[in-house]
Amino acid sequence: MTHVPLPRGFRAAGTYAGIKKPGRGFDLGVLIADEAYPAAAVFTQNALLGAHVHLCREHLAKNGGLVRAIVVNSGCANCATGQQGIDNARRTAEAVATRLGCPPEQVLPISTGAIGAHLPMDKILAALPDLIDEALQDPGGSEGVMDFTRAIMTTDTFPKLESATFEARGGEGRVTGIAKGAGMIHPNMATMLGFLTTDAELPASAVEVLRQTVDRTFHRVTVDGDTSPNDTVVLWASGLRAAVDEELVDGALLDTASRLCKQIAADGEGATRLVTVQVRGAASEADASHVGRTIATSPLTKTAVAGRDPNWGRILSAAGRAGVPIDVAKARVWIGSTTLYEDGRPFPDREPEASRHLAEEREVTLGVDLGVGEEGADVWTCDLTADYVRINADYRT
Amino acid sequence: MTHVPLPRGFRAAGTYAGIKKPGRGFDLGVLIADEAYPAAAVFTQNALLGAHVHLCREHLAKNGGLVRAIVVNSGCANCATGQQGIDNARRTAEAVATRLGCPPEQVLPISTGAIGAHLPMDKILAALPDLIDEALQDPGGSEGVMDFTRAIMTTDTFPKLESATFEARGGEGRVTGIAKGAGMIHPNMATMLGFLTTDAELPASAVEVLRQTVDRTFHRVTVDGDTSPNDTVVLWASGLRAAVDEELVDGALLDTASRLCKQIAADGEGATRLVTVQVRGAASEADASHVGRTIATSPLTKTAVAGRDPNWGRILSAAGRAGVPIDVAKARVWIGSTTLYEDGRPFPDREPEASRHLAEEREVTLGVDLGVGEEGADVWTCDLTADYVRINADYRT
CATH class of the missing domain: 3.10.20.340 (ArgJ beta chain, C-terminal domain)
Structure with missing residues (x-):
């Protein structure tokens, strides 16, 4: 949670776009990869789905599992917003893709916040160009990712950021995980978001590795049993480092994800233990x-x-x-x-x-x-x- | 909840036997039938079972579904008490059977209260004879059943007693239901007990009628999702009144049980709605x-x-x-x-x-x-x- 860099191949930034009320902190962040890298995502089991879940599924079906950018807003869940909500998520992804010069389906837009309100598209579209430029200039150190982590918080009382390293050929490999938690029960809140980035060559498909990791971590943290419509966990791997042993990658992922889960539990509203x-x-x-x-x-x-x-x-x-x-x-x-x-x-x-x-x-x-x-x-x-x-x-x- | 009599064929009494601390109210009650009448019971789905659940199942398997008496104590769940707990439940049933001159398997002993302590058998065996004599002299009016209702309470803030009548040949028929509730969550408490007595001729077997009633009532009241090891609902019918229409019996049972369920929900700890x-x-x-x-x-x-x-x-x-x-x-x-x-x-x-x-x-x-x-x-x-x-x-x- 202190000074944690991103793995090789990733950059990040966060800003205040005016989605939250002023003074409530950042509300828009991007994670950008140097190229489109393999990614997989798991979403909420709730039948009520945030608009971004529909769109992310569509994009992951079209992009061959290769993702160039993730854009996240807090302060508005874009949920129970009908077709307009999906259109707004699509416009957000398109704006990012245009700036990066990549296909829109390589962008995953994700929202968290209160249910039943539309995204303020004017504010988001106005803020995105500078935010993306800032991320492109991010050296992947601890500042950009901390800004991103703050930008995805809703009622979290502290940013949730964890990292683990593994021995790799050609130098150290890294897993860096970012999450937003749940408070205790978060009513009209998209309860949980998690992003696991790594420079590892994954030992299996991103989908398989993510499923295995989530089953032993994010599926084992519970705050009140209420899944939210927007719960999303993403694994994203640049593959720039080959671990000396595949199990080291699994271990670093489990370690990072477990520590994020403990932070989510510890940040329960009113929690003392x-x-x-x-x-x-x-x-x-x-x-x-x-x-x-x-x-x-x-x-x-x-x-x-x-x-x-x-x-x-x-x-x-x-x-x-x-x-x-x-x-x-x-x-x-x-x-x-x-x-x-x-x-x-x-x-x-x-x-x-x-x-x-x-x-x-x-x-x-x-x-x-x-x-x-x-x-x-x-x-x-x-x-x-x-x-x-x-x-x-x-x-x- | 005011002045409610028992249906024809039933009598009741309650007393303080010294199981609870003094000043906490009655803790031992009996419901006695004039003859052994058809009865059925449903028990908790929890794998941790109070001793009485084991013994009641054994008795109902042996007695052909005919029950002469139910004896209930509060203040001690007789749960997580091993073989000695089952032996104590058996001795309680035998004491009641001896006094009534009926086979022990026609007696259902039921416990509610804190987990992990043994029944104080000396106190229970000392109090039972007078209690049974009192019940045998009960005219079936509102006093005996109210004493019984008070005797099964643990942290309930009010006694739960409801009744409904139906048109029958030869006069009015009646269903009288007694329950103890749940407070909000009742930790080491046997959460819910329910007793539905009626003088109706049942339209089907007691087992079927009870299942149907419970599915639409007791299975639809929830306080915190925590089933307890001692949850028990009994239906017991003297058959002394034939309703002019079978549906009237179902209706009176559903009506009585629903009102008991609402009382259980309303008595949640700290509840205001x-x-x-x-x-x-x-x-x-x-x-x-x-x-x-x-x-x-x-x-x-x-x-x-x-x-x-x-x-x-x-x-x-x-x-x-x-x-x-x-x-x-x-x-x-x-x-x-x-x-x-x-x-x-x-x-x-x-x-x-x-x-x-x-x-x-x-x-x-x-x-x-x-x-x-x-x-x-x-x-x-x-x-x-x-x-x-x-x-x-x-x-x-």
Whole structure:
């Protein structure tokens, strides 16, 4: 999150275009590649789709998976805006493509912000030329990407930017990830955006590598179970560095994406604790991940953490309703490093120790072993506090 | 909830047996039938099961669906208590059976309260004889059933008791329903218990009638999506009255159960609004009910109601992620009687009207038409306030 450069082949910039109210920070950013590089994207599962999801899918179907630029605005989700919304996204992409001299389908336009309002096209079209010129002059250091990161924030309280390096032939390779998070629940907000850039030659197609990375990271961060209409994660690889071992690339991607996910969870509105839910002893990794998400979306476990209450019963009960195999007699539940339930028996005398973990650490752990297999998964979330309800109840007033 | 008698053939009593701390109200109750009458029960889907669920299933498999008595304690869920928990439930049933002179399998013992503690058997066995004698002398009027209703409460702020009558040959028939609710989220609490008694001759088997009733009522009340290990709903019919029309019995059951569900939702911890989610235009009733539950468990919609914010985008987005067919272009969203989104367009000028509905009514309506069919369902929930988080975070401290 400090001074993080972009991987070789990428440049970035951000600016204030007047989409947000003045004083709310940047609202328009671009990521530009030196050439059109392989990219893949995953989008929200919500049936209500932001206009950019329609257009990005169309472009990715036409451009052979090669992307030259990504343009992102915050302050307006361009969602529930009908055909005009799609037309506006298209005009944004065309404006970028014209300036760069590339086909429009090599540009992915992405929006985040409030639902139900149209993009202020005059302001966007007026700001784009200077923004693109600035990005083209960006040396790919930490300044341009930080401006871009700030430009995609909505109610995030801090910019989310992470990087990892890997050993490559001809020098160090890099993954740099940028995300905007969720606050706790973000009502009419396009909840989550993630951009993973790398100079690695990918070990498989961008689509495959992205799917694998997202399944183990972005699909395992949950704030309230409400997917937004605009959720988008992109992987984009210049291929300028060949890793000495393909697994190093996977590792750097997972590492970067995991750290972004933790930042998203930690930035939950009103949150005071980053919670890692560890599920072990599952029949499959999919089961483990599903149980983890069930625990991590349970208001019951989240309020317990807020109250520093080592309430193992809430964890076991949430695991029990997840609908996957569990052997309650062999199950184990822990908080921090303290086992509170094992072999069908609770250990109430250990609760003060677990309570201290919740009270004293900012990053806390809730764990359950399902007692039926060898697979596991970690899921990230945050606690649920009275402040979070207050913030969201008063969201538009 | 006022003065409600039991149907013919049933008697009840409640007492303080010392399971709860003194001053917390009654904690042991019995419902007794004049003879063993047909009964059916549905239990939680949670894999973590209270001991009573194991024993009730065993008894219902042995007793040919004929039940003579139900004994309920609050203050202790008898859950995560292993074999000793099942043995204790069995001893409770045997004590009741001995006093009544019936087979033990005609008795259903049910528990609600905190997880992980054993039933105080000495106190329960000491209190049962007088309690049963009292119930046997109960004329079936409003006093005995109210004592029973109070005895099954945990953190409920009011007793939940509803009744409906139907025209029968030889006089009026009756359904009387008793429930204990959920507060908002009830951590180590056996969340929901429901007892539907009637003197009707059932139009089908008790199992079928119960399933049909529960699908349209208890399965449509949601407080936080966390099923508890002890959830139980029982239907019990003396058959002493033959309705002039079978549909009258179904109607009285649905009416009674619906009103109990609304009471459960309205008694959510920290809740200030009873919320009815109306789903229409669905491809099937199951789809409608699923969308309704998705909206009703969304922290997003629940905090909006708490903030009196007519946030139609949250409703549409929750419907969109439910995973059932929806045509966003044909969908309609309303709050109270005000349409806020229709034909792909929002109507922001109508929001003040919808806001007034949320601010001025204690029972509010959120609605969505999915635009793909003719089916519908109502689901009940409550708003999510900062008070509710505070109550649950501090639950055990």
